[in-house]
Amino acid sequence: MIVVDGLTKAYGSLEAVSGLSFSVARGEVVGLIGPNGAGKTTTLKCMVGIQAPTSGTVTIDGHDIVADAIAAKRRLAFMPDEPQLFEYLTVKEHLALVARLYRVSDHAARVPVLLGELELTGKEGALPGELSRGMRQKLVIACGLLHDPPVLLFDEPLTGLDPLGIRRMKETIVARARAGAAVVVSSHLLHLVEEICTRILILHKGRKVADGTLEQLAARHDLAQAGSDLEEIFLRATGHGEDGAAS
Amino acid sequence: MIGAFLLVIVCSIKNRVVRRFRRLREPRYLAGLIVGLVYLYFFVFRNQMRSARHQGRGFEALASFAPDLVAAGALVLWGLAALLWLWPSASKAWTFTGAEVQFFFTAPVTRRSLLNYKLLRPQLGLLFGVAIASLFSGAANASAAGRWSFVLGGWLLFAVIMLHVLGANLTKAGFRARASKVPPLAWASAAVMLAASGAVIGSIAARAPQLLSLPVSEAFRAVIEASRSGIAAWALWPYAAMVAPVLAAGPAAFARALGPALAVAAVNYWWVLASDARLEEATVVAERDVIRGRRRPPKIVVRAAPFTLAPTGRLETAVLWKNTIQLSRYASVATLIRVLLPIALLAFVFGLNARAGSLVPVVLMLMFFATLMGPYMFRNDLRMDLPRLAVLKTWPISGRELLVGEITAPWLMLSVVVWFLVAVAWGLSPTWSAGPRDAIARASLAAAAAVLAPMLIAGQLLVQNAAVVLFPAWIATGGSRARGVEAMGQNILMFAGTLLSLALGVLPALVVGGAVGWGSYLLFGWPGLLPGAVVFSGVLLGEAAVVVAWLGRVLERTDPSQVEVAE
Numbered sequence: 156m157i158v159v160d161g162l163t164k165a166y167g168s169l170e171a172v173s174g175l176s177f178s179v180a181r182g183e184v185v186g187l188i189g190p191n192g193a194g195k196t197t198t199l200k201c202m203v204g205i206q207a208p209t210s211g212t213v214t215i216d217g218h219d220i221v222a223d224a225i226a227a228k229r230r231l232a233f234m235p236d237e238p239q240l241f242e243y244l245t246v247k248e249h250l251a252l253v254a255r256l257y258r259v260s261d262h263a264a265r266v267p268v269l270l271g272e273l274e275l276t277g278k279e280g281a282l283p284g285e286l287s288r289g290m291r292q293k294l295v296i297a298c299g300l301l302h303d304p305p306v307l308l309f310d311e312p313l314t315g316l317d318p319l320g321i322r323r324m325k326e327t328i329v330a331r332a333r334a335g336a337a338v339v340v341s342s343h344l345l346h347l348v349e350e351i352c353t354r355i356l357i358l359h360k361g362r363k364v365a366d367g368t369l370e371q372l373a374a375r376h377d378l379a380q381a382g383s384d385l386e387e388i389f390l391r392a393t394g395h396g397e398d399g400a401a402s
Numbered sequence: 403m404i405g406a407f408l409l410v411i412v413c414s415i416k417n418r419v420v421r422r423f424r425r426l427r428e429p430r431y432l433a434g435l436i437v438g439l440v441y442l443y444f445f446v447f448r449n450q451m452r453s454a455r456h457q458g459r460g461f462e463a464l465a466s467f468a469p470d471l472v473a474a475g476a477l478v479l480w481g482l483a484a485l486l487w488l489w490p491s492a493s494k495a496w497t498f499t500g501a502e503v504q505f506f507f508t509a510p511v512t513r514r515s516l517l518n519y520k521l522l523r524p525q526l527g528l529l530f531g532v533a534i535a536s537l538f539s540g541a542a543n544a545s546a547a548g549r550w551s552f553v554l555g556g557w558l559l560f561a562v563i564m565l566h567v568l569g570a571n572l573t574k575a576g577f578r579a580r581a582s583k584v585p586p587l588a589w590a591s592a593a594v595m596l597a598a599s600g601a602v603i604g605s606i607a608a609r610a611p612q613l614l615s616l617p618v619s620e621a622f623r624a625v626i627e628a629s630r631s632g633i634a635a636w637a638l639w640p641y642a643a644m645v646a647p648v649l650a651a652g653p654a655a656f657a658r659a660l661g662p663a664l665a666v667a668a669v670n671y672w673w674v675l676a677s678d679a680r681l682e683e684a685t686v687v688a689e690r691d692v693i694r695g696r697r698r699p700p701k702i703v704v705r706a707a708p709f710t711l712a713p714t715g716r717l718e719t720a721v722l723w724k725n726t727i728q729l730s731r732y733a734s735v736a737t738l739i740r741v742l743l744p745i746a747l748l749a750f751v752f753g754l755n756a757r758a759g760s761l762v763p764v765v766l767m768l769m770f771f772a773t774l775m776g777p778y779m780f781r782n783d784l785r786m787d788l789p790r791l792a793v794l795k796t797w798p799i800s801g802r803e804l805l806v807g808e809i810t811a812p813w814l815m816l817s818v819v820v821w822f823l824v825a826v827a828w829g830l831s832p833t834w835s836a837g838p839r840d841a842i843a844r845a846s847l848a849a850a851a852a853v854l855a856p857m858l859i860a861g862q863l864l865v866q867n868a869a870v871v872l873f874p875a876w877i878a879t880g881g882s883r884a885r886g887v888e889a890m891g892q893n894i895l896m897f898a899g900t901l902l903s904l905a906l907g908v909l910p911a912l913v914v915g916g917a918v919g920w921g922s923y924l925l926f927g928w929p930g931l932l933p934g935a936v937v938f939s940g941v942l943l944g945e946a947a948v949v950v951a952w953l954g955r956v957l958e959r960t961d962p963s964q965v966e967v968a969e
Contacts, residue, residue, distance in 0.1 A: 200792070203795075203796050204795055204796065205792045205795045205962060206961055207959065207961065225798045225799070226798075228796060228798035229798040239790060239792065239793045241724065241728070241790075242702060243727060243728045244724065244727060248727065251711050251713075252711065252723070252724055254711075254713040255711050255715065255717070255719070255720040256717060256720055256797050256798060256799060257798060258713065258714050259713055260713050260714055261713075263713075280704065282702055282704060284702070
């Protein structure tokens with residue numbers, strides 16, 4: 156469903172992402188983790204067409220994100236860590252705009268269900284400025300889920316959510332994957348990644364340093380000493396010793 | 403505590419200046435600075451040096467008009483004060499920034515100290531602003547002494563205006579927050595304002611029959627006379643006292659005018675301090691808003707969307723719908739009053755003499771203004787959306803569709819305004835003595851204008867949006883505006899570039915449309931102008947289609963990280 160092949164993104168002389176390749180199949184939830192500045196957000200931005208790769212390709216359901224951008228974008232949803240909303244549109248109007256952009260003809264039936272799922276019922280007429288941080292995040296997610304895309308990309312999806320919201324969000328992500336969506340979750344919350352992701356991809360300095368299920372990573376000889384503790388695996392994979400110091 | 407406040411003020415200014423100098427390393431700011439300085443030299447400083455050779459000329463002229471100007475200024479000030487009191491919303495005068503709330507509200511600082519800080523903070527900016535205004539205004543032609551009195555008097559005037567706005571807002575907050583227990587000072591303040599306004603309005607209304615029979619210029623003079631006599635003079639005294647130092651003819655006159663002005667300033671300061679408790683209430687609201695990220699001047703008012711957006715159809719319509727909503731929600735009663743008040747005043751003045759036809763030049767002027775300046779003022783297109791380019795780029799919409807959708811909203815709105823003005827001018831034209839007498843000629847001219855103006859608006863909007871796409875770092879996007887001489891120079895460069903692009907773009911349409919129009923005019927007379935206008939529009943439309951397709955592809959390749967939001 157998602158194929159990233161030799162993705163490189165450079166800003167001047169700085170290579171934020173270098174020759175990254177991986178794929179995500181239907182029903183998979185891939186956790187994208189890495190230290191600050193590892194290139195996670197840049198990777199996601201290249202995958203959704205916000206930034207053009209310097210080299211390499213990203214294919215969404217068979218459509219190249221650069222050469223066939225419209226068809227690729229119609230099949231994906233990106234939920235950034237910081238909610239980007241139009242401050243002058245209400246909740247309902249945001250959803251109407253998205254429905255038109257993605258041609259969701261039955262949005263009238265879908266919207267109440269989605270708002271209920273994300274606990275936004277009763278907030279239809281509210282402007283983003285009248286919503287809490289968590290609710291704004293939920294609105295972005297509602298906009299992303301409205302057209303029921305087969306590819307979902309989340310950047311720190313739990314930021315600003317309350318405990319109930321966190322539980323609902325995890326359930327939503329898992330449910331979408333079970334329904335056949337390919338999901339990528341970028342997060343620093345290792346317990347979240349451990350809990351909902353079927354595969355883990357670790358980035359360090361723009362390069363892939365580990366890719367596999369938790370069991371596969373734990374079985375790797377250079378990471379074997381970490382056991383099945385994701386935090387320990389992460390630290391070792393990113394070049395830090397047992398005590399967290401760089402090795 | 404004043405030391406901490408001064409530290410904030412001084413460091414802010416110092417860092418801003420250092421930042422301005424540092425950014426001159428970038429060629430666009432350096433080029434902007436050079437152009438800005440050249441502009442200032444040729445249009446301001448050179449005139450200053452010339453006028454310095456004729457010191458005192460403007461000063462003497464000013465002295466002879468001063469009493470009338472003081473009276474007129476007092477009337478204007480009173481009008482503004484009355485509007486302020488009637489205004490439904492509070493101004494931003496008492497709001498605090500997020501950092502101020504974070505540091506000062508949690509620190510052991512008294513509310514009174516905070517108030518003094520808020521009064522102190524903008525003073526240097528006010529002084530600088532008035533000094534700049536003196537360079538560009540008629541005061542620049544006065545002698546050195548006159549110029550200084552203008553700057554110092556102007557500074558005092560604006561400082562008192564700021565105090566009065568703060569006091570009025572606190573008083574209004576007192577009325578709102580304590581419906582059952584309005585503080586006595588609030589009642590007293592409102593009563594004083596009401597009494598003064600009643601005296602002014604009563605004095606002028608008493609002469610209404612006489613005023614209505616006079617020509618416009620004499621009517622104005624009679625209004626000023628009415629304001630300078632009897633009870634109105636007493637009511638307007640504080641306003642006149644504030645205007646007098648600005649227009650003082652020389653150091654001695656300035657010194658004489660300074661005393662009463664300082665007295666008015668002191669009364670306003672006392673009034674604001676006496677409202678200290680209500681400042682606390684008002685700032686609590688501001689504080690909560692800041693913390694929740696709700697500070698978003700200007701205020702957004704939710705109004706019904708202009709039309710219902712169907713879930714299927716052209717994608718450009720979705721962007722148009724969004725941008726039309728944006729415009730309708732930021733436009734407020736205050737905006738409408740700001741736009742309509744001058745028009746209503748002009749209509750009233752011309753209507754006094756019962757010559758509706760006299761309004762035609764005014765309407766035509768407004769039409770030209772809307773056509774030529776509207777595209778620079780109404781920016782609810784890519785110029786507002788570019789900071790959100792990262793969001794727009796995730797949408798399954800082509801660059802061409804996005805561009806068309808973005809431009810359509812301000813284009814439609816300005817076109818409707820221009821069509822309305824064309825219709826008004828045409829409707830009034832039979833009584834316009836200077837216009838063509840022939841009804842067919844007038845109708846043909848109106849029809850040609852109705853066809854041409856929207857295309858000129860579209861052309862300018864396209865050039866403006868093209869500039870944003872091609873030079874995203876050179877144009878102020880979102881609600882931001884860069885400041886400084888270098889930013890002014892950048893704006894001049896961009897304006898010149900825009901005009902040049904527009905002239906080049908319009909040229910082919912002008913040649914073809916002009917030839918057709920001229921030919922058909924020779925054949926059919928005035929109605930022959932219409933085919934020329936249609937051909938002109940057609941050629942321009944064709945050019946626009948090509949440019950939009952090309953720009954759309956550029957937009958698709960634009961990296962959001964290239965887009966810089968001005969400080």
